[in-house]
Amino acid sequence: MLFNRVLITGTNGLLGQSLVRRISQNREYDVLATARDDSPRFEATSCGYAPLDVTQPDEVETIFQDFTPNVVINCAAMSDVAACDEHRNEAWAVNARAVKRLAKHCRDTGARLVQVSSDFVFNGKRGPYDEDARPDPVNYYGRTKLAGENAVREAGRSHWAIVRTVLLYGTGQDLSRSNVVLWMIEKLSKGEPLHIVDDQYRTPTHVDDLATGIERLVHHAETGIYHLSGPDLVSIYELASTVAEVFGLDGSLIEPVSSDFFEDDVERPPRTGFIIDKAKTKLDYDPRSLDEGLRDVQASLQGFSSS
Numbered sequence: 001m002l003f004n005r006v007l008i009t010g011t012n013g014l015l016g017q018s019l020v021r022r023i024s025q026n027r028e029y030d031v032l033a034t035a036r037d038d039s040p041r042f043e044a045t046s047c048g049y050a051p052l053d054v055t056q057p058d059e060v061e062t063i064f065q066d067f068t069p070n071v072v073i074n075c076a077a078m079s080d081v082a083a084c085d086e087h088r089n090e091a092w093a094v095n096a097r098a099v100k101r102l103a104k105h106c107r108d109t110g111a112r113l114v115q116v117s118s119d120f121v122f123n124g125k126r127g128p129y130d131e132d133a134r135p136d137p138v139n140y141y142g143r144t145k146l147a148g149e150n151a152v153r154e155a156g157r158s159h160w161a162i163v164r165t166v167l168l169y170g171t172g173q174d175l176s177r178s179n180v181v182l183w184m185i186e187k188l189s190k191g192e193p194l195h196i197v198d199d200q201y202r203t204p205t206h207v208d209d210l211a212t213g214i215e216r217l218v219h220h221a222e223t224g225i226y227h228l229s230g231p232d233l234v235s236i237y238e239l240a241s242t243v244a245e246v247f248g249l250d251g252s253l254i255e256p257v258s259s260d261f262f263e264d265d266v267e268r269p270p271r272t273g274f275i276i277d278k279a280k281t282k283l284d285y286d287p288r289s290l291d292e293g294l295r296d297v298q299a300s301l302q303g304f305s306s307s
């Protein structure tokens, strides 16, 4: 096996945790999970763990020297759209500059770099998008993610892959950020009314499907751009209504509003979502439906509460 030493960054996040679980199940990989904290927020029994802040050049250099990865999967990101707008320097440092540094180390050592990116690189006028669509971000988060994509190419020809995804949901341990589905469940469970936009469309993605897709991409040493999302294009209002239905919560608490309702909000692309035919064909990617994905979230939440 050529690509067996896998370094994963940002592993305390939603995707990072799922990816570590998925990849370290397979004994052909020697996985080093890294994140900013001194210790992992998840059970790291079948992989190594080391602290790594990807914005710190010395730390990155030491990890490359000590672990000598063949593959680097970068899940570290500032993923909160509003926070990126407010803390622009920090957002650029993590989402763009740090990727450039990782790419340079990959080029110098011959490692391959898999960068996780976002539907927010698109303007949302003509979704759903395939891999050939032209990026045109409408907010600062999208601009930093596009800069990260461009930086990845410095890893050298045939040495990089970009995996774009859309509105991630799922469960994890001690996550620093909630996700939209968990947030909806929490609010509706408390009986709180919700204003939810009905003019923004996405293909919500169960995080474990994304992790499976990335593992296959690494396994087959695929390069280039891949769109990995869920199969169902829905408005955020439809998503909230489906959450209410699946979880047996009161859907009448959800009031549909247009994006203009949130006057101070950062601009978001109205209609993204992905066409995932390339991933289906090349990776045998077969993501669960939104309904199935939400039922799986329900099952894992019940697992957490009974354990």
Ligand SMILES: NC(=O)c1ccc[n+]([C@@H]2O[C@H](COP(=O)([O-])OP(=O)(O)OC[C@H]3O[C@@H](n4cnc5c(N)ncnc54)[C@H](OP(=O)(O)O)[C@@H]3O)[C@@H](O)[C@H]2O)c1
Binding pocket: 009, 010, 011, 012, 013, 014, 015, 016, 035, 036, 037, 052, 053, 054, 055, 074, 075, 076, 077, 078, 079, 080, 094, 116, 117, 118, 119, 120, 145, 164, 165, 166, 167, 168, 169, 175, 176, 177, 179
């Ligand atoms: N969430 C979505 O809906 C969505 C949609 C499209 C694309 N994406 C992309 O998917 C990827 C994974 O997103 P996610 O939902 O898993 O995000 P997440 O839960 O916020 O995870 C990102 C992780 O990166 C870590 N991180 C931030 N700065 C770091 C640094 N300097 N060094 C090392 N780690 C750092 C964070 O650490 P802390 O936990 O310590 O803060 C966090 O654990 C990101 O590239 C994101 O842009 C996400």
